[in-house]
Amino acid sequence: MKLSLFNRLVLAFVVTFSLLIMLFYHWSAYLESSVRLESEQSLHxxxxxxxxADNPLLQDEKFAYQDLSNLFHTLMMLGPNFEFYFVDPKGKILAFSADPGKVxxxxxxxxxxxxxxAQQKPxxxxxxxxxxxxxxxxxxxxxxxxxxxxxxxxxVIIGSEKAANLIASLKANKLRWQHFLILATILLFVAISMLWVFYLVTKPVKRLAKALSNIDPTQIEMAALAPWLSHSHHEVNQLGHSFAKLLQQNQAxxxxxxxxxxQLAQIDQQRREMLAGLSHDLRTPLASLQGYVEVLSQSSSSLSSPQQQQYLGIIDRNSQQLKDLIDQVFELAYLEGGQVQVQQEPLLLCEYLxxxxxxxxLNAERAGVQLHLQHQGDDILVTTDVxxxxxxxxxxxxxxxxxxxQGGDVFLQVRKINEQGNQLHSSIALSIADTGVGISPDQLPYIFNARYRGASAKQGEPYRAGLGLTVCQKLAHLLGSxxxxxxxxxxxxxxxxxxPTAPLTC
Structure with a gap:
């Protein structure tokens, strides 16, 4: 059986209050009994x-136990609330007045x-x-x-068995209804009061539950709860405000x-375009390779030695281009996987450069380009992954x-950068500059994007997908730059x- 919050509160209160009434009743009865016993014992x-001291039978030199029993019987007739016993110094009962089997x-x-x-205890x-x-x-x-x-x-026992039975009978007959009426009246009054209190308490909860149940999951972006007081001391108002805030957060x-x-759809579209571009980039050198290989295999006898060397050179360049492109694709996938380890160590930069x-x-000489190294001193020590x-x-x-x-220059330059003139906290600016054709302003923001396809920089130069710059930027990020x-x-x-420079310099 499923109970509402209101019913559970009522049930919990009734059970708790009943237990408290029972506990209070037994505690009151215990106090009453303790006070009554203390007063009766003090009185007697x-x-x-x-x-x-007053009875001559207890003053004789020799006890007559039968006479003592008769005396005890007479005293019990005069005082039915008492039972009389005479015991020896070891606690054995020697005389009493009772029917056989009673004692x-x-x-x-x-x-x-x-x-x-001895009056040693209270x-x-x-x-x-x-x-x-x-x-x-x-x-x-x-x-x-x-x-x-x-x-x-x-x-002398105070409160004989006969008196105890009589008192118990009177309590059972006369006090039962009195206690029942008092308890029923208290329970009724408190139950009515608590039902009213519970109604006031659960009313905001029902309001909140109704508001939440009216929210359509298919239209949650447009859903809104009625305003709740955020600074109220009422817990339900605070709960309603929290739900409203949570709903707003969910909408956000x-x-x-x-x-x-x-964005994922755009990235997926860009990925498709990049794969299409890569397939074109792979197909171009591959088709060139295939064409020149077929020429060499079918017409090698009719080709002169210089022509064969020319074709082999073209095949070598296309195969190298194909290898570089495949290496860049795998390296980019490895870097985007996020499992790359960085091994930082000190490095003498100028010697390394x-x-x-x-x-x-050799590559520069083949292209007819001059390669220059420019640096400030030979003792520059940096911390990096070599x-x-x-x-x-x-x-x-x-x-x-x-x-x-051809005839242009490429410069590899090293320059120290001090932070606020502090030599202990400096960094190294490592630059690669060229005197080439440059990059147009509209392409400059996208050159590190692996999915962007720009125009070739040289006339007659095969199209490049631009993965190399993307790989370089990701490696730089791993180095903290x-x-x-x-x-x-x-x-x-x-x-x-x-x-960054290393703590020690050469």
Whole structure:
């Protein structure tokens, strides 16, 4: 069975209140019983002492236990609320007045008796009831001496079994309805009050639940909750305000998700275009390779040696171009995977750049381009990943040579940059500049985009997809830097990369 919040609150209150009423009732009954027992025991505290002092049977040198039993019977007829026992110094019952089988215990515990006589504990003090061994009752007790020798104790139970049965019967007959009416009245009054309070409490909750249930999931972008007080001390108002705020956030997330979906669609479209461009770029050198290989295989006998060498050179250049393009595609995919490790280490930059210049010198000579290295001193120490820096420089220098006409120059430049004149916190500006044809302003913002296809820089130069610059920029980001470019048509281009200096210098 499913219960509403209102019904659950009512049920919880009724159960809790009933338990509290029962606890209060038993606690009140315990206090009443404790006060009654203490008052009765205080009132009859010296009863046994007076009986022991005034009764001649207890003063004789030799006890007549039958006479004591008759005396106890007479006293019980005069005072039905008392039961009389005479016990020896070890606690054994020697005389009493009761029907056969009524007294079920032959001994009583003497500790409560001695405590009362010595007045060592506060009242009420409970002792054993010989007629009901599992219960304890208040009592009065006094020692009995003969010739200054203890012969036993007069033990008087206050609240006899007969009196207890009579009181229980009266309570059952007279107090039952009284307690029921009082309890029912209290429960009815409190229940009505709490039902009204619960109604006031759950009314805003029902309002909020109704407002939430009226929201159409298909129109959630246009949904809105009624205004709730954000600074109210009422928890439901705070909850309603939180729901309204959450709904607004969800609406903003939906808008953002749709924008992201649109961006993903654009990226997917650009990816398709890039794949189409790559297939064209791969097909062009591949078709050239295939054509010249067929010419060589079918007409090799009719071709002169210079013609064969020319065709082989074209085949070599196209195969190298094809290899470079495939390498760039795989490298870009690897970098975009985000699993690249960076190994930072100190590096003597100028010595390293001399090695790079020597490595690229042959390519520059083949293209008829002069390669220059310009730096300030030989003791520049930087912290970088050597392999990734070499990949960046090689790619940028190859790109500069490719876009510089014969007789042009390519410069590899190093310059220190101090932060606010502090020599301890400086960086190195590493630039690759050329005197080529430059980059047009409309293409400049897109040259690092792998999906952008620009025009070729040289007349007769095969079309390039531009993946190399994208790879360089991603590698620069891994090194904690960024490649900046400046260019003007007809004046060449400059690509600059900043590297942090190492803590120690050479």
């Amino acid at each position: 505290l010296n009863l046994a002492k007076h009986l022991a 079920k215990s032959e001994f009583v515990n003497l500790t409560p008796i001695t405590d009362m006589i 009242l009420p003090i409970l002792g054993d009831d010989p007629r009901q061994p599992l219960q304890q009752k208040i009592f009065s007790a006094a020692p009995v001496y003969k010739n200054e020798q203890l012969t036993g104790y007069l033990y 997330l939906l808008v953002e998700n749709r924008q992201q979906l649109q 001399h090695d790079i210049k020597a490595k690229m010198q 392999a990734k820096l070499e990949r960046i420089l090689t790619n940028l220098i190859e790109n500069a040579i490719r876009h510089t006409p 960024d490649i900046q470019v400046s260019s003007a048509p007809g004046q060449g281009s400059r690509f600059m990369l900043q590297l």
